Amino acid sequence: MAGLLVVGLACAIGAAAVHAAQAKSPSPVSLEYAVKATYLYKFAPFVTWPPGEFASTNAPFTICVVGNNPFDGYLERAVAGRGFGGHPFSVRRLMSLTPDAHCQIAFLAQLPAQDIRQALAAVSGQPVLTVVDSATPDREGIVQFVIRQGRVGFEINVGAASRNHLAISSKLLSLALAVRDPS
Amino acid sequence: MTANRDRKPFGFRPAMMVLAVGLLLLVGALATAYQYRSGRIEHRRQLVTQANILAASVTAAIAFDDRVAAQEYVNALKLDPRLDAVAVYNEAHRQVAGFRREGSAPIADSGLSPGDWHQVVVPARQGTTTVGRVYLRAAALPLIVQLARYSGVVLLTIMAVLMLTALAVAQSVLTRAHASLRRRAAELADANQRLSVEMEQRARTEEALRQSQKMEAIGQLSGGIAHDFNNLLMIIKGSLTLVQDKLLRDDAPAHVAASVRQRVVAGEAATTATPADTGAIARHEARQQRIRHHLEVAQESVERAASLTQRLLSFARRQPLSPQSLQLDVLIRNMRSLLEHSVGSGVKIDYRLESRRAVLCDANQMESAILNLVVNARDAMPEGGCVAICLDDLRVDAAHPVSGLPFGDYVQLRVVDNGTGMSEEIRRKAFDPFFTTKPVGKGTGLGLSTIFGYVEQSHGMASIDSAIGRGTTVRIVLPHASATSTSEVA
Numbered sequence: 001m002a003g004l005l006v007v008g009l010a011c012a013i014g015a016a017a018v019h020a021a022q023a024k025s026p027s028p029v030s031l032e033y034a035v036k037a038t039y040l041y042k043f044a045p046f047v048t049w050p051p052g053e054f055a056s057t058n059a060p061f062t063i064c065v066v067g068n069n070p071f072d073g074y075l076e077r078a079v080a081g082r083g084f085g086g087h088p089f090s091v092r093r094l095m096s097l098t099p100d101a102h103c104q105i106a107f108l109a110q111l112p113a114q115d116i117r118q119a120l121a122a123v124s125g126q127p128v129l130t131v132v133d134s135a136t137p138d139r140e141g142i143v144q145f146v147i148r149q150g151r152v153g154f155e156i157n158v159g160a161a162s163r164n165h166l167a168i169s170s171k172l173l174s175l176a177l178a179v180r181d182p183s
Numbered sequence: 184m185t186a187n188r189d190r191k192p193f194g195f196r197p198a199m200m201v202l203a204v205g206l207l208l209l210v211g212a213l214a215t216a217y218q219y220r221s222g223r224i225e226h227r228r229q230l231v232t233q234a235n236i237l238a239a240s241v242t243a244a245i246a247f248d249d250r251v252a253a254q255e256y257v258n259a260l261k262l263d264p265r266l267d268a269v270a271v272y273n274e275a276h277r278q279v280a281g282f283r284r285e286g287s288a289p290i291a292d293s294g295l296s297p298g299d300w301h302q303v304v305v306p307a308r309q310g311t312t313t314v315g316r317v318y319l320r321a322a323a324l325p326l327i328v329q330l331a332r333y334s335g336v337v338l339l340t341i342m343a344v345l346m347l348t349a350l351a352v353a354q355s356v357l358t359r360a361h362a363s364l365r366r367r368a369a370e371l372a373d374a375n376q377r378l379s380v381e382m383e384q385r386a387r388t389e390e391a392l393r394q395s396q397k398m399e400a401i402g403q404l405s406g407g408i409a410h411d412f413n414n415l416l417m418i419i420k421g422s423l424t425l426v427q428d429k430l431l432r433d434d435a436p437a438h439v440a441a442s443v444r445q446r447v448v449a450g451e452a453a454t455t456a457t458p459a460d461t462g463a464i465a466r467h468e469a470r471q472q473r474i475r476h477h478l479e480v481a482q483e484s485v486e487r488a489a490s491l492t493q494r495l496l497s498f499a500r501r502q503p504l505s506p507q508s509l510q511l512d513v514l515i516r517n518m519r520s521l522l523e524h525s526v527g528s529g530v531k532i533d534y535r536l537e538s539r540r541a542v543l544c545d546a547n548q549m550e551s552a553i554l555n556l557v558v559n560a561r562d563a564m565p566e567g568g569c570v571a572i573c574l575d576d577l578r579v580d581a582a583h584p585v586s587g588l589p590f591g592d593y594v595q596l597r598v599v600d601n602g603t604g605m606s607e608e609i610r611r612k613a614f615d616p617f618f619t620t621k622p623v624g625k626g627t628g629l630g631l632s633t634i635f636g637y638v639e640q641s642h643g644m645a646s647i648d649s650a651i652g653r654g655t656t657v658r659i660v661l662p663h664a665s666a667t668s669t670s671e672v673a
Contacts, residue, residue, distance in 0.1 A: 042246045045309035085311040169309070171243035175252055 029074040035152045036145055037075040040107055040131060043143065044084040046172035049104065049127050050165045054087055061087035064103035066094045066119060067111035070133070097122045108141065109133040116141070120160075127165050139180065142166065146177060153177040200351040204344055211340030215333050222332060223300055230303045230319050233260065237269070238307040238317040241280070245273045245307055245315040253280035260319075267301070267322040273315040281318075290318045391586060398614065402636065405616055406499025409492040416492065420485045427478050430471065494629045497548070498616050498636035504545040506641065508664045511549070511594060512536035512574055518550060522557050522572075529567035532557070536574040540594045543664035544641045552634045556598040556657050559630065562621065563602030563655060571599040577660060585660070587644055592663035601654040610649050634659070 029037075040063055054061075061084045065075065079089035097106055097119035106128050108116055116138040120130055132141035134152075142164065144155045155178040161168050173179050237256060244253035257269050257280045270281035270290040283289055290302070302320040306313045496502045515522075515536060522532055553572070560570040577593040579585045605613070605620070612618045614635040619628035638645040642662050649655035 039247060042314070045246070045312040045314070046243060169243065171240070171309070172247075175243050175247050175249050 029070070029072045032147070032152060033070045033072075034074055034078075036133070037071050037078050039145075039152065039154070040075065040105060041079050041082060041084075041089055043105065043129060043131070043172070044089075046169035047129055047161075048167040048169075053104070053127050057086055059087055060090040062090050062092050062103050062105075064092045064094050064097070064101055064106045065109070066097045066106055067109045067113070069093055070109050099123060099126060101128075103128050105129045105131060107131045107133065108136065108138075110136060124160075124163060125165075129164070129166055130160070139182075142168075148177060155180065157182070197351075200347070203347055207340060207343050207347060211336060211343075214336045214340075218333060218336055226321065227300060227303060230301075230321050231305060233263070233266070234303050234305040234317050234319040237271070237319070238305050241271055241317065242307050242309040242314050245271060245279050246309065248273065248279065250279055256280070257282055265321055266319060268318075268320040270318040271307070271315060272318070274313070279315065284322070287320070287322075290320060292316065292318070388586065394611070395587075398635065401616060402499040405495045406501045409495035409499065410501065413489065413492040413496070416485055416489050420482070420489070423478060423482050423485065427475070427482075430474060430478070491627075491629075494627075494633050495616065498629065498632040500636045500640035502548075502637075502640075504548065504637075504640060506543045506545055508541045508543055509546055509549075510539060510541050511596060511661075512538060514546060514549060515553065515572060515574065518553060522554065525554060525558055526561040526570065530561050530564060531569045533569055533571040535571060538574045538576045538594050540576060540592070540663045542594050542641075542661040544643075544661060545637070548637045552637060552659070553596075553598070555630045555634060559657075560598055560600035560602065560655070563600050563604070568601050571597070573597040573599060576663075585644070588660065592665075593643075593660045594663055596659045596661070597656055599654065599656045604651045604653050604655055605647075605649045606651055610647050613647050614645070631657075 044061065063075070063079065065071065076091045079091060082089050092101075092103065094101060094103075094106075096111065096113040097103075097108070099122050101123070103123070104127070106119075106123060108119055108130060110133075111119055114122075116132060116136055117140060120132075120138070120140050123130060129143065130141045131143040131154075132138050132145065134145040134147050137144060137146075139157065140160060142157050142160045144157070146153050146155055154176055156168055156173055156176040157180045158168060158173070159181045237260060241253050241256045243249070244256065253271055257271060260266055260269050261282055267287045268281070268283035268290050270283075270292070271279045272292040273279050276292045278292070281290065301323065302318065304316055304318050307315040307317055493502065515534065519532075519534075526532060557570055557572070564570075574594065574596050577585075577595040578591075579588050579593060580590050584590075609620060614631050615628075616632040617628035618632075619625075635645050638659050638661070644658075644660045646658050646660075647655065648658065
């Protein structure tokens with residue numbers, strides 16, 4: 001039953017992305033977050049982590065969801081069986097972001113324990129791709145989800161990326177709704 | 184020259200020509216096929232490169248489902264008129280972007296059919312992550328463009344075939360010319376051969392003519408001498424006979440008796456002859472005896488001289504012949520005991536008398552000729568051997584010519600021995616009068632020359648075939664005496 005549900009969702013993602021706002025779906029997670037979950041792991045190929053980031057060639061690629069989890073298990077199902085260059089994706093839930101969290105991607109939604117800025121500061125200078133949810137906008141994150149014209153989009157702060165020693169592919173930058181470089 | 188006659192100097196035959204043209208066409212076809220194939224591979228490679236470029240550019244647009252951005256990349260390819268359709272699919276087999284030209288079919292995300300040369304698919308990868316697929320389909324090239332592409336090779340092939348054909352034609356003309364030249368050379372060689380044969384024949388004829396002229400000259404000379412000499416001999420012989428007669432008539436006893444008679448008339452008693460008379464008579468008789476002896480010796484020598492002149496006349500063909508029609512086989516059979524007695528016990532005579540034809544000749548001369556030849560054969564075989572006397576019919580016509588003889592029927596007599604033989608030099612002189620190889624006193628050197636003269640006088644031909652160590656064959660050919668000619672002579 002759950003397998004069928006996942007397949008149905010996966011097929012629906014593309015179509016759902018276009019009409020994310022209007023479409024009604026029986027899925028337990030909103031279409032908006034389904035798209036965001038997909039985007040989260042799809043960022044990985046377009047970002048270059050510094051060498052030595054992974055302890056071994058098959059060490060997991062960790063996506064940390066910090067604070068409240070808006071995906072309701074959808075992200076875990078979406079990344080199941082996928083990987084990034086031999087590193088299988090793994091999803092970790094954190095209530096707060098700490099420097100020793102060992103995340104490659106950190107998604108910051110609503111943080112009850114610390115505010116966004118503290119969380120970002122905790123991993124500043126560390127090779128962590130910080131993704132801030134559209135519901136809690138903060139320009140200091142590397143990737144900022146935005147909702148524009150009913151579509152999920154994102155802005156990119158290349159200054160924050162370079163502080164975290166990450167290189168963002170120009171292809172990704174060209175898709176960003178805005179690219180900022182405050183430095 | 185003759186060895187090369189049957190072999191072509193350069194075997195450029197039609198089959199080789201056809202083979203060469205075939206090979207050329209095959210090579211041309213292969214080159215065209217290779218060009219076609221390499222052109223297709225190149226075309227496909229270009230298509231794959233284009234697809235790869237598009238795939239690399241469009242990955243982010245696929246990943247984040249940005250159809251507008253993806254379509255922008257795809258639209259850039261629209262500028263290439265060689266592209267018929269482009270499609271970009273994401274992982275979920277949904278088309279993200281694409282275009283197709285008027286009238287072309289949409290591209291389905293179902294991989295490629297193996298035979299489709301116009302369509303390529305490449306994965307869209309970001310790093311190691313595949314985010315989708317890019318399909319490209321090339322427009323089919325117009326036929327005229329394709330033909331133009333291969334026209335170079337086709338033109339070259341046609342040119343090569345034309346050149347080869349021209350070469351073959353030239354070669355065939357040359358070969359024909361060569362063949363005619365060779366034919367003419369062969370004809371020339373034949374003519375040369377004929378000429379040399381004729382020259383040889385002519386030399387032989389000249390030699391024969393010279394020989395015959397020599398014989399003629401010797402014959403005339405010896406004949407003339409013999410004739411005059413014979414006349415003189417006749418006078419000498421007559422005179423000798425007269426002298427002898429005279430001597431016999433005026434013999435001594437008569438002379439003595441006359442003197443006695445005179446004395447009786449004178450009155451003397453002459454009952455008996457005086458002793459002085461008896462002595463005179465005896466002396467007279469002794470003297471007469473001596474004179475008679477000398478006369479006989481002279482007469483014998485005259486006889487021998489006459490015989491010699493007779494033989495010379497015979498050689499000179501001036502002897503009186505009494506020809507008659509006779510069969511040589513009969514003649515020879517009648518001579519058997521004489522011949523066998525002549526050769527003695529050491530030599531065997533083999534008779535092969537196969538002709539029954541009559542010839543017109545002098546029987547006595549013929550007998551002496553055969554005897555002469557057999558004795559000669561015996562002398563050539565001092566250690567004994569076998570003499571063959573062969574008699575057979577001979578026909579001289581255009582197919583079997585014999586030099587010096589007119590066409591007609593003949594009888595050929597051969598006396599063959601296996602004796603010492605003779606050299607060519609001796610053979611040539613054998614018919615000359617007074618030429619002999621026998622020791623002095625053994626032969627006169629007139630035997631063969633007499634036979635030669637006799638045979639010539641009988642309208643025949645005599646010849647010798649001999650080689651040292653192989654024996655000798657003497658051949659006498661006499662014309663066949665037909666009934667009419669026999670009667671004419673008779």
